[in-house]
Amino acid sequence: MLIKTPSPVLPTLIFDMDGVLVDNTPYQARAFQLLFRDLGLTTNARQLLRRLNGMPATNILKTVFRHPVPEKQLKEYASQREFLYRTLYWNKRRAMPGLVPFLEAARAAGHNIALGTGSPPETISYIVDHLDLRRYFDVVIGKDDVAKGKPHADTFTVAAAQLGVRPEDCIVFEDAVLGEQAAYRAGMRCVAVGSSLKEKNFQHPLAYVKDFTGFTPERLLELLARQPHAPKPDKQRAQRQYMHLE
Incomplete structure (x- = not known):
């Protein structure tokens, strides 16, 4: 059989x-860097994303502060970063x-x-x-x-x-x-x-x-x-x- x-x-x-x-990671990094500049942070965004890329933006942002930040504030920072990213990447998609x-x-x-x-x-x-x-x-x-x-x-x-x-x-x-x-x-x-x-x-x-x-x-x-x-x-x-x- x-x-x-x-x-x-x-x-x-x-x-x-x-x-x-x-291929948008450089634009993501640039948006984070501009946000960090506004917040007075010296974190290198490109190095940060090389370690943490793939996580939601609010989770990434939690790692750059030495003190606890309320979730509502993190979401506002993430929205600001998203606006910066979309502006930078608008004609590059x-x-x-x-x-x-x-x-x-x-x-x-x-x-x-x-x-x-x-x-x-x-x-x-x-x-x-x-x-x-x-x-x-x-x-x-x-x-x-x-x-x-x-x-x-x-x-x-x-x-x-x-x-x-x-x-x-x-x-x-x-x-x-x-x-x-x-x-x-x-x-x-x-x-x-x-x-x-x-x-x-x-x-x-x-x-x-x-x-x-x-x-x-x-x-x-x-x-x-x-x-x-x-x-x-x-x-x-x-x-x-x-x-x-x-």
Whole structure:
């Protein structure tokens, strides 16, 4: 009797937004730096984001004050930073090179595709809808959809749950160390997008790409075969206040 071998599950693809769909980290950093200047803070925003990128802005802001700041005040600072960022980035919004062809190829191949970001709905719309990218995503998970942001796994596990897929059948695309750790905490594998960090700063991604130029779903499946299981999260890398990246 001929026994049929089950077909491999086509992985679900989960994309972070900032630094993955768009190369906007320098503008995010500049907005934070302008806010810090107004607040009389000397924190280096670029170095700060290299450590804490992926977290909601209010959580990032908590780390720069030596005294407790009320949540209401943090939200006001975050709104000010968001206004500065949108002003700086308004005419610069472009999809990451190669992103749209990759999304179209992945959609044609039958992959489920999700967006998993720590941004609120209005910030997601500022990027995703302006660039007409929402049509590629089966679900969109943002800050308001989860209890805990990155490096916690919620962003990615909620995306998988909404799509009805297993975490082990998901691949995350992330540009931040905290995002990579969130993927591993969720039991997912990760492709590192090097828009702001060097390859050595990541733990053990499936691949390290500067952008999506020439990257294909077929190549992704080849890489997947080489890493059958998600790496275990590295607790030291997820210690937000202690990371010192070169």
